[in-house]
Amino acid sequence: MIVNADSAQIYRDLHILSAAPTADNVRRVEHRLYGVRDGALPCSAADWAELARTEIADIRERGQMPIIAGGTGLYLRTLLEGIAPVPAIEAEVRARVRAASTEDNRAKLRTLDPDSATRLKPGDTTRISRALEVILSTGRTLGEWQREKEGGIAGNVELRALILLPPRKWLYARCDERFAHMIDMGAVSEVEALLARKLNANLPVMRAIGVRELSAYLRREISLDDATAAGQHATRRYAKRQYTWFAHQPPAEWPRFQKALDVDRLAEALALFQPKG
Numbered sequence: 001m002i003v004n005a006d007s008a009q010i011y012r013d014l015h016i017l018s019a020a021p022t023a024d025n026v027r028r029v030e031h032r033l034y035g036v037r038d039g040a041l042p043c044s045a046a047d048w049a050e051l052a053r054t055e056i057a058d059i060r061e062r063g064q065m066p067i068i069a070g071g072t073g074l075y076l077r078t079l080l081e082g083i084a085p086v087p088a089i090e091a092e093v094r095a096r097v098r099a100a101s102t103e104d105n106r107a108k109l110r111t112l113d114p115d116s117a118t119r120l121k122p123g124d125t126t127r128i129s130r131a132l133e134v135i136l137s138t139g140r141t142l143g144e145w146q147r148e149k150e151g152g153i154a155g156n157v158e159l160r161a162l163i164l165l166p167p168r169k170w171l172y173a174r175c176d177e178r179f180a181h182m183i184d185m186g187a188v189s190e191v192e193a194l195l196a197r198k199l200n201a202n203l204p205v206m207r208a209i210g211v212r213e214l215s216a217y218l219r220r221e222i223s224l225d226d227a228t229a230a231g232q233h234a235t236r237r238y239a240k241r242q243y244t245w246f247a248h249q250p251p252a253e254w255p256r257f258q259k260a261l262d263v264d265r266l267a268e269a270l271a272l273f274q275p276k277g
Contacts, residue, residue: 001059003052004033005070005079008208010048013039013194016187017210019178032059039194039205045078052079053153073245080159082152084145086134093137097129105132113141161254162273163246170260171243175235179210183228188214209234 004010008018012035021031032055037043052068052075059066068076097105102125109132110117116131134142191214199206206212210231217227247256255272259265 001030001032001064002067002069003055003059004031005048005052005068005072005075007043007048007070007072007075007204009034009070010037010043011035011039011205011208012037013197013205014190014208014211016182016185016190017208019182039197039203040199042204045072045074046083048072048075049079049083049151053151056153056157071242071246073242073249077249078152080152080154082149084142084147084149086142086145087138089133089137094133097133097136102128105129108132109135112136113143115143116141160273161250162269163250163254163256164261164269165243165247165256165258166260167258168240168243171239172236175239176232179232179235180228182210182231183224188217188224191215192218209238 002021006018008014009020010033011018014020015035020034025031033048033051036051056066056068068079070076102123105128106117106120106122109120109128112135113131117128120127120131131142134140134145138145187210191211194205194211195215195218201207213227213230213234216222216230217224222230257269257272259268261269
């Protein structure tokens with residue numbers, strides 16, 4: 001059974017734009033955690049990890065093997081390593097930090113949590129705010145909380161990993177083809193239905209690749225060709241970030257398959273997935 005680990009495919013509003021499994025895929029093998037979340041309800045890494053743990057336990061109880069598939073690294077890391085038990089941030093602290101400039105927040109962070117201030121990029125507004133909120137609200141640094149991660153399953157399961165790192169030229173061409181195919185499959189209508197819900201623009205579902213670009217087309221700000229090109233560019237840019245993360249962040253012993261993945265090479269890729277010895 002396949003368990004989704006993609007932060008866009010969990011939303012039922014993005015069946016086309018997230019390239020969710022087709023009806024034929026679902027008939028061939030059971031898929032879980034695909035399209036199970038309403039777009040109005042954001043799904044954090046902790047939320048997903050809790051859902052995934054439940055599905056994995058159920059699949060194992062049935063005597064079957066769960067296959068976790070997806071490219072959201074934070075989801076996978078949270079599932080395997082657990083999450084820091086940081087208490088809820090005080091509303092007043094959050095409001096004060098969010099109202100300040102990134103420069104001011106970073107200056108305060110240098111005093112209160114110099115390790116985080118040094119590690120984070122100067123323009124990383126979200127992570128700087130988060131680190132400052134945590135120490136102001138709890139009196140402890142985010143790094144201290146993260147050393148107490150809990151809920152990870154890595155030590156309780158036999159894990160076999162496989163990372164796909166195909167040639168970049170091949171990957172980017174596939175990105176372009178996929179987005180064009182999404183347009184043909186009705187992505188514009190999907191975004192139109194999403195906009196009709198008038199959801200908060202900051203929700204993850206509204207920031208998914210393709211939503212912003214096709215929204216501009218629906219508002220008649222750009223042509224469909226330009227929206228398609230913008231969506232393809234955004235997809236390639238995201239693929240580049242994913243590629244870098246998966247090339248360097250997972251453990252070095254996890255096998256990397258670095259060829260174009262097609263039908264002829266599928267067996268070769270799966271051979272790396274098998275236990276040695």
